[in-house]
Amino acid sequence: MEDIIVRYISRIIVPFVQLYGLYVILHGHLSPGGGFSGGAIFAASMILYALSFNLSAGTKKLSHDVSSVLESGGALIFAGMGLLAVLLGTNFLGNRAAGFPLGIPGNLFSGGAIMVITFGVGIKVASTMITLFYSLIEGEGHSHD
Amino acid sequence: MSAAAHLPALTVVVPLFFAYLMPLLARWRKSWCAATTLAVLAFTFFSSLYLANRVMSSGPFVYHMGGWAPPWGIEFYVDYLAVFTALTISGIGLPVIVYGIKDLPHELKEGVLGWYYTLYLLLMASMLGMALTNDLFNLFVFVEICAIASCAIISIKESRECVEAAFKYLVLSAVGSGCLLLAIALIYMVTGHLNFTFLAATLPGVMAVYPKNILAALALLMVGLGVKAALFPLHVWLPDAHSSAPSPSSAVLSGLVIKIYAVAMIKLLYKVFPATFAGMAPVMAMLLWMSTLAIIIGSMFAIVQEDIKKMLAYSSIAQIGYVFLGVGLASHNALLGGILHIFNHAMMKAMLFLAAGAFIYATGVRKLSQLKGIGVTMPVPAGAFAIGAMAMVGIPVTNGFWSKWYLALGALDAGKPLFAAVVLVSSLLNGIYYLPIIVNAFFSKPEGAVAKPGRLPAVMTGTLVVLGAGCIIFGIFPSLVLGLVSRATRLLLGL
C-alpha cells in the first residue's frame, strides 16, 4: 500500500495505539481488559504498521524471529510465575500466600503476581498475533512467486 | 509443604512450561529438544506414579490452583480414574516419543522438528489436565488446547492429505467445542457452578425446575464430546486424520487422544450428572446403541481397507466403541472393562501404529496386499504387530482379552446378553481383518520392497519390544492395573 495518507495517519496513530495497548495490559488487574485485550491492541498497531508501509519495514521493527521468541517468553513468564509460587511454598499460581506484595488496592503496583502474569500474557498474545500475521502474509507471498 | 504436594499441578504445568521452552531450545540447542521432552515425559510418568501410589494408599484428594477453594478457584481432583488416565497417558506417551526421535526426522522437515516436541508436550499437558481437572470450564480449555495441538500434530507433515485431514478435523472439532461450550453455558446458567462436585450437588434440585436446559446441555455434551471421541456416526474425520499423520502422531492420537474424551464423558456422566437422572434419561441406552453400531460397522469398514494405517484408524472407531459400550452398560464389570480398555487399547493401538510406521519407514509400503512376508524380513515389528493384532482379537495372554472378558461379563451382569454377543462378533470381525495380515506376514514369501527393508534404528525396535512385552505382561498379570481400575469403577458407580 503506497498511499501517502495512510502512511502519515498510521505513523501518527501507531505510537498512541501502542501506548494504549500497554496501558490496557498494565491495568489488567484494575480495569476491564488485561493481557489479552492489550496484547491484541498492541499487535494491531504492529500489523497496521506493516500493512501501511510494507512487510519488510514491519519486520525491521519486530522481526519474525524476535516475535516467535517473545511468544514463548510470554508463556514462560506466565508458567514461571506459577512455578515460582510453588517454589515459594504455596499452591501453583498462589499469590498472596507466596509472599508477593499486594500493594494498595487501586494503585498500579498492586495485585502481586497478577500484574506480571498479565504482562506475560500480553507479550504472548501480541507476539502470537504478529507471528501469525507474518506467516500468513509470507505464505501469500510464496504462492505468488 | 514439600514439592510432592504440588505434583497434581506440576504434572500438567511442567509439560506446558517446557512446551513453550521448546521453540527457544530448538533455536539454540537443537539436540537438547528430544532429551528434554523425554525428561519431561519421564517426570510426568513418575509423578503420576507417585500420585497413583498416594491415591491408592490414602484415597482421593484435591488440589486448589492458587490456593483458592472450589467455588472461586480451579480444582484438580486426584481420584482413581484420574491417576489411571494420567498413568496411561504418560506411560504410552513416553515410548511413543522415544520411537519418534528416530522416526520423525524421516517424516518431517528439518525446521519443524522443535515445534513437533512443543505440540507433543502441549498435547500431553492438555490430556493430563483433562484427566485431573474438576472444573467444567477448565475442561473446556484443555479440550480446546488438545484439539488444536492434535490438529497441528497432523498438519505438521505439510503434505496435502495431512493439511486436508487436519482442516476437516479442525472444523468438526471446532463445532464440537462449540457444542461443548454451549452445554457449559446452559449448565452454568441454571446452576451457577462450574466445579464438578458442586454441580453434582446442585443438579438434582435444578433438574426439577429447568429440565429442558439440562437435557439440551446433555445432548450438546454428548455430541460435542462424541465428535471428538469419534463415536460412531460422528467418526468421519478420524480415518483421514489418523492415517495421514506421522506415525508417532497417529499412535498418540488413536491411542490416547480419542480416549481422553471418553474419560471426560465418563467423568461428566458418572460424576456430574446424578446417577438417578442418568437412569431417567436414556443417555446410557443411546450410548449403548451407538457404541454397538461403532463396534460392528467400524470393524466392517476396517475389513475392506487396503491401506494399513487406514485400517488401523477404522479399527480405532470400533475400539472406542468398546469403551463406550462399557460406559453405556453401567454395570460394575462392564465399566471396569471399558476403563481397562482405555489403557489396553492405548497400548496395543500405539504399538500397531508404530509397527505400521516401522514398515513404512523401512520399506515405504503402505498397501496391505504388498506387506506379504514382512514377518520374515522384519521380525520384530511384525512380531509386535502380531501381538497387537492378537490383543485386538482378544486372545488370552494378551491384555485385550481382559477388557473383552469384563465387557462381556458386564453385559451379562446387566442382563443384556446381546451386547456380550456383540463383543464376541466384533472379535471375530477383528480376526477377519487382522489375522490374514499376520498370516501373510509370517508365512508368505517376501517380494519387492518388502524383501530388502532398510535398517530399522534400534530405538524404534526397542520401543516396539517394550510395548509388545507390555501387552503380554498385562495380559498375564492384569492385576497390575486392575486394582486401580476396579477402585475407580467402584467410586464412579458409588459402590
Added chain:
Amino acid sequence: MGCFVIAPFLPKVSEKLRRNVLVLMLCFMVLLAFYNLSGAELRDFTVLKSLAEIGLAPLSFTAHPYARMAVFGFLFVGAIALLYGLQVADPREQAVSLVAVASAVGIGFSANFVSLFFFWEVLTFSVAILILLKQTPHAINMGYRFMIFHVAGGLLLFLGILQHYAATGSFVVEKPAAGLIFFALAIGFKAAFLPLHVWVAWGYPTASFPTSVVLAGLTTKIGVYAVARILPPHPAIALMGASMAVFGICCALLQKDMRRLLSYHIISQVGYMVAGAGVAGYYGIDGSMLHVVNHMLYKALLFMSAGSVLLAAGTENLHDLGHHGEDRHVPPVWRGLPIAALGALIGALAISGVPPFNGYVSKYLLKKAMYGAGPAEKMLMFASVGTVVSFCKFCYFGFIKGRAHIKRDITFTMKAAIILASASCIVLGVYPYLVKNILPYHSKLTVYNPAGIITALQFLGMGLVAFFALNKVLERGIKPPAWMSMEYLFYGPIYRTVFRCCRIVSKLDRDLDHIYEMSGKSGSILVSFTQRFDGALNDAYEKSGGMARRLAERAEQFDSALDDAYGKSGELAKKLAGKAAEFDDALDNAYEKSGDVAKKLAGKAAELDGALDGMYEKSGSHSRSLWDRLRGRPTDWNIKNLNFDSFLMALMLGLFLFILIYYTRNI
C-alpha cells in the same frame, strides 16, 4: 504334573542338540504317559494364583478320570508322532507340535474353565501355525480359514463360559448351568460336528506330512473329550455322532488323496466316540474314551504310512499311484516300503475293528453302549462296513496295486515310529487290561467272546464283498461336483456375504455423502427452475402479442398457397400413371429377391442367437460390474464431505435432543 515347559527356542539351537533335547522330551512324555497309565495318584496343581484376586480362577489342573485316558493318548501318540518326524520335520514344526501337544494335555487336565479356554486357544493357534508353516499359498489360505473358524469356535466357548459363570459364579469344569447351546456349538467346532466339520479336510491334508500325524490326534479328540466331559448326554448327540460316522465314511470313499481319505475318516471315527459320549452310561464313556486312545494310535499309524508313501513316492494320490498299471518295471509300493505297508495294514485292520487289534476292543464297548439306541445303532453298523470298504481301498490301491519308484527311503525314526505304533495297536488289542487303571468307569474288558468276534468278522466280510463289487468304481474315484461341498454351499457364501456387506456399508458411507450432495444440487435446481418459470411467464406475456400478429400474416399466406396447390395436382395425376407400370416390374423383381431374403433371414437368426448369447454374457458381466461398482473402493480421504459431516453432526444433535426430551417429557 502334566504341564511341562516347552522349548520355543528349539529352532534356534543346533541340529544335534535339538535332536537330543527332543529325544529327551519324548522319553519324558512317554514316561509321563506310562506314569499316568499306571493309575498313580496325580496331585492337583495350580499356577498364576494372582488371577484369583481379580475374580478369576487361577490356572489349575486336576486329573479327572476322563482326562487321564485322553491325556495318555495325547502324550503317547504325540511322542510317537514326534519321533516319526524327528529327522524330517522342520524344526519350527517340531517346536510348535510340542506346544500343541502340551496345550492338548492342558485342556485335558484343566480344572476350571479359565485354563480350559486358555489352552483351547493355544491349541487353535498352534495347530493353525502348524498348517501355515508349510508356507504354500494353499496352506496359507487353509491355515487362515482354520484360524478364523476356530477363533469363532473359541469365542462361542468364551460366551458359554461367561454365561455359565454369570449363572453359577464358579469356573469349575462341570456340566454347564447356562449357555449350553454355546458350549455345544463351540465343542462342535472342535469335534467336527456335522455342518462344522469342513475344517478337517482343510487342515490335515494340507499340512506337511510329519505334522499331519501330530494333528490327526489332537484337535478332534479334544472335542470328543469335551463332549464327554462338558456336554450332558443326550440322544441328539448320539444321533449326531452316528450321522457323522456315516457321513465321514461316504466322503472318505470318494477321496483320491490318501490323507484326505484319512481326514474324512477322522470325522467318521469321531462320530463313533461322540455317539458313545452321547449315550453316556459306563460303556458309552469308557468305550468312547478308549476309542479316543485307540483311534489316535491307529490313525497316527495310518497317517504315518501315508506320509511315508508321500515322502518316498512323491505323491499320495491313489489314482496317481495306480497310474503305472501293470508296468513290471515299477515295483508295487508295498515292496518298496514294507514297513509302511505293514503299518497301513495293521492300522486298517485296527480301524475296521478286527479282533486282535485295539479297534475291536473299543468298538465292542461302543456297540454294547449303543445297544438299543435306535437309528444311531444301525447307522454305526453301516459305518463299520463302510470303514472296511474304504480301508480296503486305502491298502489295495495305495500299497498293493499302486506302483511307484522309491525316490527316497524313509528314515530310521519313521520306521521306528511305525513299528512302535503297530506294536502298541496289537498290544492294546490283545491285552486291553493295560488301561484298566485309567478307564473312567472300570468297565469289564472281557471283550473276546464269540458273539463279538463273529459280528466283527461279519462286518469285515461284508466290507470285503462290497469292496470287490465296487472295485472298479472306487478305483476311478468319484469327484463330487463343487457345489455339493459344504464349503461351497454354506461357508463360502457366508464369508462372501460378510465381506460384501462390509464393502457395501463402506460404500454407503460415501454414497450418503453423494446423496446429500445431490439433494443440495436438486434443491438449487428446483430454485433456479422456479426462477426460470417466473421469467418464462414474463416472456410468454410479451410473446403472446407478437404471436397474434404472426397468426394474421400466416392466414394470408395460406390462402395464396392453396391456389398453388390446385395448379400442381394436375401434374401429380400424370406421374402416378407412370409409377403404376414401374410397380408391376418391381413386383417381379421382388419375387426373385424373396428367396435371397429367406436365406439372409436364416443367417440373421443365427446371428441373433449369437447376439443373444453375447447379451447374456454381457448382462452377466454387467451385473458383475454392477457388483463391483456397488462394492466400491474403500473411502478415500476428502475434504468435500465436510459439509455432509457437519450436517451429520447437526442431525445427531437433533436426534439426541429429541430422544432425551421425548423420553423425559413427563419428569
Added chain:
Amino acid sequence: MTDTLLRLHQNSYYFFSIVLFIIGFHTMLTHNNLIKKIIGMNIMDTSIFLFFVAIGYVRGGRAPILEPGAGHAYINPLPSALILTGIVVAVSVTAYALSLVVKLYRHYGTIDAEEIMRLRGGETL
C-alpha cells in the same frame, strides 16, 4: 401474543444468540468456500459467547470494578472472564484454520472445496 413478545424481548439475548448460532452453522454447512466455512465457524462461536455473556448480565448492572462508595448491582464478571478465554481459543482456532487454508491454497491454487476435489482428480463425488 404480547406475552410471548414480552418474553422474547426479555430473553432477546438468548434468542438472538441461537439465531446467530443457526446462521453460523448454516454458513458452515452450505458453503464450499473454505474461508466462508471459517467465517461461519466464527459466527457460531460468537453466538455462544453472546449466550454465555448474557447469562452473567444483570439488567442495569455495572462493570464489576471496585469503586469507593458504590451501591450498584454488578454484573456477574465470571462469564465474561471465562468468555475471554473462549475468545482466545476461538481466535487461535481461526488463525490456525486460516493458516491451513493458506497451505491448501498453496497446494491447489483455490480455496473452494469442490474445486479442490476436482483438481485432485479421482473421485469427484
